[in-house]
Amino acid sequence: MTLANFKDLFSKQSKEYAASRPSYPLSLFEFLIRLVEHKAVAWDCATGNGQAASVLGEYFGDVIASDASIKQIENARARPNVHFAVFSAEKSALRDESVDLITIAQALHWFHHDDFFGEAKRVARKGAIIAAWTYGPHSINPEVDKVSQLFYNDIVGPFWPPEVRYVENRYEDIPFPFPNIKAPDFKIELQWDMNSLMGYFYSWSSTQKYMEKNNSDPVRRIYRDLKTAWGQEQLKRTVTWPLYLKVGRL
Numbered sequence: 001m002t003l004a005n006f007k008d009l010f011s012k013q014s015k016e017y018a019a020s021r022p023s024y025p026l027s028l029f030e031f032l033i034r035l036v037e038h039k040a041v042a043w044d045c046a047t048g049n050g051q052a053a054s055v056l057g058e059y060f061g062d063v064i065a066s067d068a069s070i071k072q073i074e075n076a077r078a079r080p081n082v083h084f085a086v087f088s089a090e091k092s093a094l095r096d097e098s099v100d101l102i103t104i105a106q107a108l109h110w111f112h113h114d115d116f117f118g119e120a121k122r123v124a125r126k127g128a129i130i131a132a133w134t135y136g137p138h139s140i141n142p143e144v145d146k147v148s149q150l151f152y153n154d155i156v157g158p159f160w161p162p163e164v165r166y167v168e169n170r171y172e173d174i175p176f177p178f179p180n181i182k183a184p185d186f187k188i189e190l191q192w193d194m195n196s197l198m199g200y201f202y203s204w205s206s207t208q209k210y211m212e213k214n215n216s217d218p219v220r221r222i223y224r225d226l227k228t229a230w231g232q233e234q235l236k237r238t239v240t241w242p243l244y245l246k247v248g249r250l
Helices: 014-020 026-035 051-056 070-074 113-123 142-155 164-168 194-202 205-214 218-230
Strands: 041-045 062-067 082-086 099-105 124-135 186-192 237-249
Touching: 026 051, 026 124, 026 186, 026 237, 041 051, 051 062, 051 082, 051 099, 070 082, 099 113, 113 124, 142 194, 142 218, 186 194, 194 205, 194 218, 205 218
Parallel strands: 041 062, 041 099, 062 082, 099 124
Antiparallel strands: 124 237, 186 237
16 A cells, blocks of 8 residues: 555544544553563554554654654654654565564554555564554443444444444454464553543544534534433543454564
């Protein structure tokens, strides 16, 4: 895949994406770091807002944080040893055998998998680690979850791109041509108020496509039911997402 045919679903709402996407648990990174023998260079592929790259910068000498979306890079989190670059996952600007860890956070489902895995093999040092993860539907409580599921499935459901099926299937149907490393279960757990959840809904590509097609706001359609289920908007509730992780050694 080249930048010319890159399927960019997030540039328009890149600021919302940067502000509203869930952050990953530190325990996930600690697990991956223990697997990596050399910690010179990490490649965070399809970095988005640089969320994972920023954490990796605490452990590696250098982190290459790449994305095919210029807008995403413009809203990324800066760190002295994190170097942002614009190129596709399948055709990177990295040298042969130069990377010790490759991470793909919430993005593998968008790739041309065979091309990307070939590129990963090219740039990885012998024994390097590759880790790809995605998160499933969030949960809060039965009342709020009912409204969230209505929004996801029925209101913006027709506007989800077909690649989302990989996420819904927990990445189990994405071929992963590397010796598998068993990983423990991880989850994201955050304290959010109702406005944070609404901001998350706005960051979805399906929400943006709904708004473009219908010239109306789908989040406002569920506001009353969400408020009834949530209570006071400022009330903090625990929001949980399961993480689905593929880890291998190159």
